[in-house]
Amino acid sequence: MLEIKNLRAGIEGREILKGINLTVNKGEIHAIMGPNGSGKSTLAKVLAGHPQYEVLGGEVIYEGRNLLEMAPDERARAGVFMAFQYPIEVPGVSNAQFLRLAYNEKKKYLGEEELDPLEFKDLLKERAKVVEMDASFMTRSVNENFSGGEKKRNEILQMAVLEPKLAVLDETDSGLDIDALRVVANGVNQLFTPENAIIVVTHYQRLLNYIVPHFVHVLADGLIAREGGKELALELEAKGYDWIRTVDKGAGAPAN
Amino acid sequence: MVTELVKSENSYQAAFRSVRPTAAWLDLVRNSAMDRFEQLGFPSVKEEDWKYTNLATLAKEEFVPVTVGSTEAREVEGYPETAETHLVVVDGFLREDLSTKTGLGDVVAIDLFSAVEDARYNKIVRKYLARNAGYHNNGLTALNTAFIQSGVFLWIPKNVKLERPLQITFVADGGANFPRLLVVAEENSSATLIESFVSSHSGKYFTNAIAEIVVKDGAQLEHYRVQRENNNAYHVSTTSAELGRSSRYDTTSINLGAQLSRHDVSVVMDHEGAETAVDGLYMVGADQHSDTHSVIDHKQPHCTSHQLYKGILDGNGRAVFNGKVFVREGAQKTDAQQTNKNLLLSDKARVDTKPQLEIYADDVKCAHGAAVGQIDPEELFYLEARGIGPELGRSLLTYGFAEEVIGKIKIDSIRSQLDEFVLRQLHTSF
Numbered sequence: 001m002l003e004i005k006n007l008r009a010g011i012e013g014r015e016i017l018k019g020i021n022l023t024v025n026k027g028e029i030h031a032i033m034g035p036n037g038s039g040k041s042t043l044a045k046v047l048a049g050h051p052q053y054e055v056l057g058g059e060v061i062y063e064g065r066n067l068l069e070m071a072p073d074e075r076a077r078a079g080v081f082m083a084f085q086y087p088i089e090v091p092g093v094s095n096a097q098f099l100r101l102a103y104n105e106k107k108k109y110l111g112e113e114e115l116d117p118l119e120f121k122d123l124l125k126e127r128a129k130v131v132e133m134d135a136s137f138m139t140r141s142v143n144e145n146f147s148g149g150e151k152k153r154n155e156i157l158q159m160a161v162l163e164p165k166l167a168v169l170d171e172t173d174s175g176l177d178i179d180a181l182r183v184v185a186n187g188v189n190q191l192f193t194p195e196n197a198i199i200v201v202t203h204y205q206r207l208l209n210y211i212v213p214h215f216v217h218v219l220a221d222g223l224i225a226r227e228g229g230k231e232l233a234l235e236l237e238a239k240g241y242d243w244i245r246t247v248d249k250g251a252g253a254p255a256n
Numbered sequence: 257m258v259t260e261l262v263k264s265e266n267s268y269q270a271a272f273r274s275v276r277p278t279a280a281w282l283d284l285v286r287n288s289a290m291d292r293f294e295q296l297g298f299p300s301v302k303e304e305d306w307k308y309t310n311l312a313t314l315a316k317e318e319f320v321p322v323t324v325g326s327t328e329a330r331e332v333e334g335y336p337e338t339a340e341t342h343l344v345v346v347d348g349f350l351r352e353d354l355s356t357k358t359g360l361g362d363v364v365a366i367d368l369f370s371a372v373e374d375a376r377y378n379k380i381v382r383k384y385l386a387r388n389a390g391y392h393n394n395g396l397t398a399l400n401t402a403f404i405q406s407g408v409f410l411w412i413p414k415n416v417k418l419e420r421p422l423q424i425t426f427v428a429d430g431g432a433n434f435p436r437l438l439v440v441a442e443e444n445s446s447a448t449l450i451e452s453f454v455s456s457h458s459g460k461y462f463t464n465a466i467a468e469i470v471v472k473d474g475a476q477l478e479h480y481r482v483q484r485e486n487n488n489a490y491h492v493s494t495t496s497a498e499l500g501r502s503s504r505y506d507t508t509s510i511n512l513g514a515q516l517s518r519h520d521v522s523v524v525m526d527h528e529g530a531e532t533a534v535d536g537l538y539m540v541g542a543d544q545h546s547d548t549h550s551v552i553d554h555k556q557p558h559c560t561s562h563q564l565y566k567g568i569l570d571g572n573g574r575a576v577f578n579g580k581v582f583v584r585e586g587a588q589k590t591d592a593q594q595t596n597k598n599l600l601l602s603d604k605a606r607v608d609t610k611p612q613l614e615i616y617a618d619d620v621k622c623a624h625g626a627a628v629g630q631i632d633p634e635e636l637f638y639l640e641a642r643g644i645g646p647e648l649g650r651s652l653l654t655y656g657f658a659e660e661v662i663g664k665i666k667i668d669s670i671r672s673q674l675d676e677f678v679l680r681q682l683h684t685s686f
Binding site for chain 2: 105
């Protein structure tokens with residue numbers, strides 16, 4: 001589904017990703033871990049097409065297409081979804097309005113039938129159960145005056161409505177208390193199917209107790225320094241990220 | 257300044273001779289107002305309050321004041337909510353035949369000119385007319401006052417609650433027209449008033465309107481003003497309100513039309529415990545200029561004023577916002593908040609904003625701020641990341657920006673009318 005080859009990217013002339021290689025197949029959950037500044041969030045933003053990030057080299061193939069040549073909105077309509085670490089507030093636009101617009105834009109793109117406000121309301125009510133959100137959230141402005149936890153739940157609600165093929169969750173666990181974390185993780189698990197794939201970007205192993213990954217990739221200084229199964233996350237939790245850095249030094253220059 | 261205006265002043269002077277005489281005191285007021293207009297002429301850009309709005313073209317136009325009201329039959333549509341409470345004013349003249357008053361109950365809404373000659377109301381009219389919208393230092397209010405020939409007197413008696421909103425639609429046929437409205441809301445009364453300004457055609461003309469509003473002790477008035485004149489029109493208007501003890505006056509001014517529009521809104525709080533919200537939205541596109549000057553005057557303690565004005569500018573549109581808030585000596589415990597936010601959709605658009613706060617009391621809660629910005633790229637990216645293309649995303653964010661003002665309007669059909677207008681301007685629909 002997704003093939004990242006030797007991806008190099010940065011911001012404001014500074015190279016952050018220095019050659020990432022990663023393959024994600026449908027039916028897989030991948031965790032990207034790493035210390036602050038290792039490039040985890042940059043990877044998520046480059047996949048979503050954030051205009052501030054510059055691709056310096058390499059390629060990303062999504063379902064046989066060159067993802068990097070697609071505009072951000074086209075990526076989204078084609079099934080790529082990024083849950084934001086810091087969801088943006090959109091004053092004056094209700095959650096229901098926003099979601100219906102996004103949903104219909106995707107349907108239009110796929111040549112499928114769009115929904116009118118009443119039909120969409122039913123769909124939204126059904127999907128909102130995934131993250132246990134009540135109706136009052138639908139008439140409120142997108143993320144405006146939402147608590148941190150509510151914003152993250154709202155991201156997963158958007159995922160539930162848009163049904164992406166590839167979801168990238170950028171530090172969705174940050175700022176969540178344990179109850180909210182459980183709700184969010186439970187939502188994500190309900191949305192995971194053998195037909196889609198999820199990339200979970202996280203600093204902590206905590207989230208991976210709930211969303212159990214098939215593969216764990218550890219980033220350090222813009223490169224994947226370690227890869228393994230879910231047990232790698234536990235090892236990291238026990239030993240800390242310094243362990244990766246130490247290993248790096250011992251291993252010499254990482255292979256590109 | 258006056259010399260270049262001689263021609264147009266002549267058209268006003270000529271028409272002034274044919275206004276119908278009325279009660280001696282009002283004749284005196286009108287004569288004195290005409291005299292002031294002759295002295296002052298149209299305001300010039302040399303005056304601080306007119307620095308960014310140039311009326312030279314307006315002054316040079318040969319607009320002829322309408323001195324005889326039209327009697328032509330026509331349909332003037334109001335909001336569904338005002339089906340039984342709708343007054344129609346054409347070129348400043350109240351048209352009883354086009355108005356519906358069945359829902360007014362005890363509220364009086366009559367021709368201002370006839371109220372002057374009516375023993376029941378002449379004392380009230382004499383007391384309040386030309387009191388809050390002074391004409392001694394302002395050529396435009398002077399001109400309107402000189403041409404008081406009809407207009408609307410709205411009187412909400414003590415303790416009366418008008419259940420339905422009352423709408424006054426001011427239709428402009430052409431020339432120079434001078435709508436005049438006097439509202440007196442007596443003690444503990446409450447009402448909702450909608451003023452709508454529309455054109456009957458797409459040609460050039462000049463509207464110069466005044467609304468004077470008296471909200472007495474404990475009374476509540478909700479006031480909407482929707483200006484949708486055609487894009488060739490000149491629209492200048494003044495809204496002046498005085499608030500009684502523990503009264504409440506909430507006003508929202510929507511300025512969408514006219515090639516040049518200027519709205520002066522003032523709220524004077526000279527009694528304790530008054531509250532006001534003075535909100536507005538202006539939207540200008542190509543070749544449009546919209547200017548709002550507001551004065552909120554806290555003269556007594558324990559008064560509250562909240563002001564939110566938002567502007568959307570496209571094309572080479574220009575806007576001006578000047579908001580003065582005065583907190584006079586002794587006006588302790590004043591709560592005054594003022595915000596002006598502008599969204600520029602084009603590089604050629606320009607806004608001049610100046611919020612001003614002058615405080616002469618020490619125990620007050622005051623804040624003000626102004627912002628001018630473009631669509632936030634982070635907000636746009638968020639929408640794009642959900643599959644909403646940049647063009648639609650910009651429209652959605654612009655709509656959301658306007659919605660902060662529109663969403664507060666309590667009358668459904670005004671809200672949906674404005675939503676439609678905004679979306680049409682953005683060439684989109686959701």
